Amino acid sequence: NAGVTQTPKFQVLKTGQSMTLQCAQDMNHEYMSWYRQDPGMGLRLIHYSVGAGITDQGEVPNGYNVSRSTTEDFPLRLLSAAPSQTSVYFCASSYSSGLASYEQYFGPGTRLTVT
């Protein structure tokens, strides 16, 4: 199992450019999430999905779009990059059993710089 994979590992964008961060998991997990990590602020949830075709906003969704057409993939799109989106982005997946919530498995992260 590769677990959770993210591409690219590093990216530099100019203000106004758009791009897609890729995330894939091979564990057949129903839940997938995107977080951003900024110094002193921990990780903050951007968007999440509870299954194919179902997504919802997290704490900081503005400027980002997601879709989930398959169980495996959960891409994050930056519509028009801004310097405030300079951050490290983590994708995660997890499973549930009934009402129980289990740990999230994280990808290695994408370090994005917007100039």
Next chain:
Amino acid sequence: AQKVTQAQTEISVVEKEDVTLDCVYETRDTTYYLFWYKQPPSGELVFLIRRNSFDEQNEISGRYSWNFQKSTSSFNFTITASQVVDSAVYFCALSDGNQGGKLIFGQGTELSVKP
């Protein structure tokens, strides 16, 4: 609203000292889950423990132990006989019962263990 507070931003200890990382949480749900993650300097997020709100037993795993107290809404993490390899940022996180895709993270505590 859910919230996780890790009041200690940075802690520095000398090897073999014991250290406790504090975590205080807020939630209105009766069913919830608490987690600790470790982020070493290499940047990946490593899952350490999951605890549900109905299980207040303390947990010990080698040099690591966790103290969950619902009365004070705390889930503290103690490392006994710290080692240089324990140097990392540690995050406490909260998830409500059926919200497997949503973790609320604390700001993180950076632990530095000096030889």
